[in-house]
Amino acid sequence: MASQPPTEPAPRGRQFLGRLSLPERTYITDALRTETVGGILLLLAAVAALIWANVWPHAYESVLDFTVGPSSPLHLDLSLETWANDGLLAIFFFVAGIELKREFVAGELRTPSAAVLPVIAAVCGVALPAVVYTVANSGAGGHPAGWAIPTATDIAFALGVLAVVGSHLPSALRAFLLTLAVVDDLIAILIIAVFYSSGIKFWALGLSLAGLVLFWFLHRHGVHGWYLYVPLAFVIWALMHESGVHATVAGVAMGLMLRCHTVGDEKQSPGEHIEHLVRPLSAGFAVPVFALFAAGVTISGSALAEVFTQAAPLGIVLGLLLGKTVGVFGGTWLAARFTRAQLNPQLKWADLFAVATLAGIGFTVSLLISELAFDEDPALADRAKAAVLVGSLLCALIATVLLKLRNRHYQGLVDEENADSDGDGIPDVYQQDDPAWQARTGQRPHPTE
Numbered sequence: 001m002a003s004q005p006p007t008e009p010a011p012r013g014r015q016f017l018g019r020l021s022l023p024e025r026t027y028i029t030d031a032l033r034t035e036t037v038g039g040i041l042l043l044l045a046a047v048a049a050l051i052w053a054n055v056w057p058h059a060y061e062s063v064l065d066f067t068v069g070p071s072s073p074l075h076l077d078l079s080l081e082t083w084a085n086d087g088l089l090a091i092f093f094f095v096a097g098i099e100l101k102r103e104f105v106a107g108e109l110r111t112p113s114a115a116v117l118p119v120i121a122a123v124c125g126v127a128l129p130a131v132v133y134t135v136a137n138s139g140a141g142g143h144p145a146g147w148a149i150p151t152a153t154d155i156a157f158a159l160g161v162l163a164v165v166g167s168h169l170p171s172a173l174r175a176f177l178l179t180l181a182v183v184d185d186l187i188a189i190l191i192i193a194v195f196y197s198s199g200i201k202f203w204a205l206g207l208s209l210a211g212l213v214l215f216w217f218l219h220r221h222g223v224h225g226w227y228l229y230v231p232l233a234f235v236i237w238a239l240m241h242e243s244g245v246h247a248t249v250a251g252v253a254m255g256l257m258l259r260c261h262t263v264g265d266e267k268q269s270p271g272e273h274i275e276h277l278v279r280p281l282s283a284g285f286a287v288p289v290f291a292l293f294a295a296g297v298t299i300s301g302s303a304l305a306e307v308f309t310q311a312a313p314l315g316i317v318l319g320l321l322l323g324k325t326v327g328v329f330g331g332t333w334l335a336a337r338f339t340r341a342q343l344n345p346q347l348k349w350a351d352l353f354a355v356a357t358l359a360g361i362g363f364t365v366s367l368l369i370s371e372l373a374f375d376e377d378p379a380l381a382d383r384a385k386a387a388v389l390v391g392s393l394l395c396a397l398i399a400t401v402l403l404k405l406r407n408r409h410y411q412g413l414v415d416e417e418n419a420d421s422d423g424d425g426i427p428d429v430y431q432q433d434d435p436a437w438q439a440r441t442g443q444r445p446h447p448t449e
Contacts, residue, residue, distance in 0.1 A: 039160020097255020
């Protein structure tokens with residue numbers, strides 16, 4: 001009988017949610033530690049806003065409407081609420097811009113093969129909530145202008161939930177969630193710039209763009225000094241605000257201009273250094289204060305009933321709970337199928353579904369877009385905010401249950417990631433193929449994944 005030629009093994013795709021490199025793991029750990037603390041502060045600020053707005057509503061409204069700033073040609077005599085929406089969130093988007101630049105240079109987005117899954121997940125996680133909201137508001141009494149409200153993911157709020165419930169997500173899942181949120185932030189700022197800007201003043205926009213060019217020129221030529229960049233950044237922001245383009249666009253534009261790769265003997269790029277300095281200000285002050293001024297909505301039986309009976313708020317809840325979860329999970333699963341990516345054998349698709357549910361927490365940017373979409377109808381804006389709170393809370397509760405079911409398994413993976421038997425500061429999983437480490441510890445490497 002003629003011998004049969006040996007069969008070729010089926011080609012395998014790259015591993016999805018595999019172990020991060022040590023530098024990437026270190027960066028993710030440091031970044032998410034700050035965001036986790038900020039997430040807890042964000043939760044506390046949201047609770048404080050709800051108590052304040054419901055117990056002392058007149059005092060809350062008075063503080064929101066209190067005007068601060070010079071009455072200048074740039075019209076900077078703004079209410080505290082506007083300063084929070086346009087000013088403090090510009091700091092948040094500045095950090096988001098640096099994160100995005102770094103992801104393109106050194107993170108998950110630097111190669112097309114690695115970027116395709118989180119990018120498709122983020123795009124689907126934006127598109128499907130918008131579709132769900134639009135369908136819910138397609139009939140009489142609908143408000144289609146709010147389609148973008150349920151499209152955002154709030155990484156700080158999600159990490160705050162993880163910190164409160166004590167879930168131990170492996171670094172690969174946390175990195176996926178962070179990368180997803182970074183791409184999501186880029187899409188959000190594009191949506192805000194394109195769909196929620198009006199009455200463009202081209203002279204102010206032109207001057208703001210000129211300021212951005214100067215910012216880039218100084219940074220590219222190695223000019224140092226916060227005393228130069230902070231005033232320049234404020235002028236760029238003020239001109240962008242006056243132009244009619246939402247002022248947070250200035251923040252993300254400046255973040256994208258920073259250099260996020262090292263040159264020569266640099267241990268840290270300028271972008272990473274500045275992010276390290278500004279991230280605590282963003283996560284620990286800017287975003288919680290914004291939440292304090294944005295999350296104060298009246299909570300009553302009738303208000304909660306309206307969330308589930310009126311088209312706009314119901315569309316927001318469904319968009320966050322169903323659209324975001326199905327969009328992120330479905331987009332990732334389909335992309336993995338078509339790219340033949342192999343899921344890390346230590347994880348299951350159920351783990352990704354839990355993370356997709358967590359991505360339905362759309363707090364900070366969703367509250368901002370609620371203000372922008374319904375700026376001429378404060379009552380509707382308040383109902384939209386209440387829907388954001390309800391939808392985010394439901395996603396947080398469901399994600400908590402799903403993560404708790406696998407928490408013991410996650411704990412084992414995290415312990416394995418962090419094990420350092422020789423105490424040299426480098427986890428064992430990054431040294432197991434080193435003969436010197438094997439001789440020093442008397443251990444053999446585990447089977448490869």
